[in-house]
Amino acid sequence: MAVPLDIADIPVHFSLAGVTLNAQERAVMQTSLRVKAEAEKLEHLSFWGKILGIQKDYMIAQASGSNLFDRKFFYSVDLTNWLQLPEVTPEDMLMIDKINKKFTGDPSFEYTLVTEETEGEEKAKGQSVNEEKRLSGVIQLMNYEVQIVPRGAYYRDGSLTLQLNPMFKGLQQSELGELTNYCHFREGFNINKKTVLERATNFDETIDIFDSVSGDEPRGVWTIQAERAGSVALLRSLLWPGYVFFHTPAPAKWGGMYYGWGLKNQNIGFMLP
Amino acid sequence: MRVLETRPKNAIDAFEAISSEIKRSRFKAVDAASSIFKPVYDSAPGIETSKVQIQLFNEDPPEDGLGEIPDIMDLSNLWEWAGVSFGREETFMLFLSLRKLVAEKPLKSVRLWGKIHGLRGNYIITEGELKDGASDDDGDLVNGTGESAEEAEDSAAAAAEAETAEQVPVEDPTLPKAKNRVIPPLPKESRAGVNRYVYYVCSYPGAPWQRLPDVIPEKLQISRQIRKYFTGDLKQQIVSYPKFEATEAQYLRCQIARISAATVASPAGYYTFDPEDESEEEGHQPAIIINPEFEGLQNDALLQLTSWVHHVPYILPQGRITWENPYASFKKSDEDGDGDEDEEKEEGEGGADAEELLAESAEPETGPPLLSPLANDEDAAEGGPAWVARACSTLSPVKFTPVTLRSTRWPGAMIVAYNDKFANIYVGDGHGDVGKGMGLSDGMLLPPVLPDIAKEFALIEKEENPDDPDNPILKEMGMIEQKDPTVEEEDAFEEAKRAKEEEAKDAAEEGEEAAEEEEED
Numbered sequence: 001m002a003v004p005l006d007i008a009d010i011p012v013h014f015s016l017a018g019v020t021l022n023a024q025e026r027a028v029m030q031t032s033l034r035v036k037a038e039a040e041k042l043e044h045l046s047f048w049g050k051i052l053g054i055q056k057d058y059m060i061a062q063a064s065g066s067n068l069f070d071r072k073f074f075y076s077v078d079l080t081n082w083l084q085l086p087e088v089t090p091e092d093m094l095m096i097d098k099i100n101k102k103f104t105g106d107p108s109f110e111y112t113l114v115t116e117e118t119e120g121e122e123k124a125k126g127q128s129v130n131e132e133k134r135l136s137g138v139i140q141l142m143n144y145e146v147q148i149v150p151r152g153a154y155y156r157d158g159s160l161t162l163q164l165n166p167m168f169k170g171l172q173q174s175e176l177g178e179l180t181n182y183c184h185f186r187e188g189f190n191i192n193k194k195t196v197l198e199r200a201t202n203f204d205e206t207i208d209i210f211d212s213v214s215g216d217e218p219r220g221v222w223t224i225q226a227e228r229a230g231s232v233a234l235l236r237s238l239l240w241p242g243y244v245f246f247h248t249p250a251p252a253k254w255g256g257m258y259y260g261w262g263l264k265n266q267n268i269g270f271m272l273p
Numbered sequence: 274m275r276v277l278e279t280r281p282k283n284a285i286d287a288f289e290a291i292s293s294e295i296k297r298s299r300f301k302a303v304d305a306a307s308s309i310f311k312p313v314y315d316s317a318p319g320i321e322t323s324k325v326q327i328q329l330f331n332e333d334p335p336e337d338g339l340g341e342i343p344d345i346m347d348l349s350n351l352w353e354w355a356g357v358s359f360g361r362e363e364t365f366m367l368f369l370s371l372r373k374l375v376a377e378k379p380l381k382s383v384r385l386w387g388k389i390h391g392l393r394g395n396y397i398i399t400e401g402e403l404k405d406g407a408s409d410d411d412g413d414l415v416n417g418t419g420e421s422a423e424e425a426e427d428s429a430a431a432a433a434e435a436e437t438a439e440q441v442p443v444e445d446p447t448l449p450k451a452k453n454r455v456i457p458p459l460p461k462e463s464r465a466g467v468n469r470y471v472y473y474v475c476s477y478p479g480a481p482w483q484r485l486p487d488v489i490p491e492k493l494q495i496s497r498q499i500r501k502y503f504t505g506d507l508k509q510q511i512v513s514y515p516k517f518e519a520t521e522a523q524y525l526r527c528q529i530a531r532i533s534a535a536t537v538a539s540p541a542g543y544y545t546f547d548p549e550d551e552s553e554e555e556g557h558q559p560a561i562i563i564n565p566e567f568e569g570l571q572n573d574a575l576l577q578l579t580s581w582v583h584h585v586p587y588i589l590p591q592g593r594i595t596w597e598n599p600y601a602s603f604k605k606s607d608e609d610g611d612g613d614e615d616e617e618k619e620e621g622e623g624g625a626d627a628e629e630l631l632a633e634s635a636e637p638e639t640g641p642p643l644l645s646p647l648a649n650d651e652d653a654a655e656g657g658p659a660w661v662a663r664a665c666s667t668l669s670p671v672k673f674t675p676v677t678l679r680s681t682r683w684p685g686a687m688i689v690a691y692n693d694k695f696a697n698i699y700v701g702d703g704h705g706d707v708g709k710g711m712g713l714s715d716g717m718l719l720p721p722v723l724p725d726i727a728k729e730f731a732l733i734e735k736e737e738n739p740d741d742p743d744n745p746i747l748k749e750m751g752m753i754e755q756k757d758p759t760v761e762e763e764d765a766f767e768e769a770k771r772a773k774e775e776e777a778k779d780a781a782e783e784g785e786e787a788a789e790e791e792e793e794d
Contacts, residue, residue, distance in 0.1 A: 015358035018388055018700035022354045024666045050356075052679070054657055078667065102657060102681060223392045229326075230319025236390065238502065241684075241702060259356070261684055267707065271502045273392070273512060
């Protein structure tokens, strides 16, 4: 089971990035998530992030079973009632990737995409996707592109099952500020893509099971800063502005949260210096 | 081991030598010759930050009579309701740091403007109003145009050199004067308009405050067209297209001005037009004062966009608040130069007339008046309202919950209000949404198209003639390289020339003879 984000950590650590949840949000969710987890027979339901909308904001929570990547997502607009997000088909995903509008706050809102093929004769064929699906798709995209964990926090056991590393004590002080020590929490790592040189230096097959974010393109898509006199490392994604990740070694704690409009930065190529 | 293997006679000495060798590699000697060792101590990372911050706590509380500082500990509760926080401890340090700022600088009042995240460092930004008559000129240290920043760093000698270079304009009277005169830069507003407030930034609470330079109108125009992440280093040059040609400090200042003008607002009635200010000049910005009779609005009223007004004036496309004729100097310079430079007058007559016309015909730019409601704001580029209003708590009645307004055009800008208290704050990366004229429909940035490449010479164009295999190319146009003549061709040319000359001579002689004959007749 993935490390759940402790809601109590939000005002302490995410305030370093300027964002927080207010007392009502924290209080209600600490209770309602527990109740929902019980009702759904889930081991744990943890806070994932907040996606802002025009009329209403979405609170997002996640739960995972024995396979850490097999996750369920829930959303709520009133903090108390949580609804499961639908699965997204690859075709929907293609469309969702093209929508670049702010969320409205109405889960049944239909987005109609006029693609280039439909502009001509087949005008009637305009596809549409509703906001609930889009929400689910955007979360999937973000999970793939920006959800990260510190190196060594997970390992694969003898049967190659992904496990939380109970021996993980946090990164060393000297490693805190290096992007190479933060990895994408996603499947698809291929050890054969690593060069011999990379494997020769400081490589451990049991814990190097994820892609490091230092290889992300374009260069500089992550910012890493030392906060609180170097005791906390704070990573912010520029690709999905609003995704913040913190890690502090003593006591070893980490967590990522999204707080923003749910929009990908398409202009990142122009904006990096 | 070595001692055991080699069994030297002075085993203990050898052991001691080896031992100190090992110690030396792991520990630091108290001094070079000594054999007393202490463990190598790396100073903890971030100790510099702590050393700077501790100075905040070592200062005595300043006396009264300093500039006003906001009670940010109180305001931070409001911000937290809106989802903005700097951290409790950090906010407290920031409070001390603000107090230090008003003690050091001649400031009447300050306001915590917000925080802009950069790539390597962040900027905590404070807006200050200078005391009447006081000035704080250290802005030039981190000033905008890059050159001055470098100059400030360079030795005085280099600065002096630059000055002398400027002072001796090489004027050659034989050279013709350039006909199209350069439009002089717009005068920047000082202590008024966009530059009414001065801004100070620091990278973490307790770090020394640095003053940002004043807004230069031309730079503000360009800042509307570019999007660049802040690096966290004020002296970083902005590399962009169109060219910004200044440091990050100037860019930051321009963005702050734009964000303030677009998002800083107050409840309607909080400010009122100054009744004593009766100047009716054209384009004059009326002064506003805090309304002493204002009692605050109810929360349910605060949720309406119509009850919020901009109290920071709109910035004209020109980059100023009051309009300035960019061609004004043309008019003046022509009048001045009339008497002494007749020659130039003759030459430039046509141009000067046109310029004067320009100066007169330039249409003053206008924008929405001061204290216009947020409800009139332009929609976000993608459609949808410019502001989103929320009650922070859905469970308590609207009366008892703070209200927040979030800007969609400048994500990160927000207003929080609770009955008679309100606060503007900005936390973000310093960029708004992509404006209508600047990008594609879905928010993709489209930088302005590059101008055409200047034409140097036409390339060779060949007109081909497919019917005639002997003479495939009919004619060539454009610039063609000439062939060097061969020796034979040169000889032939000489010959032809000589023949022509002789012919001419003969003709002349004949003519003479004819004339003579005529005379004889």
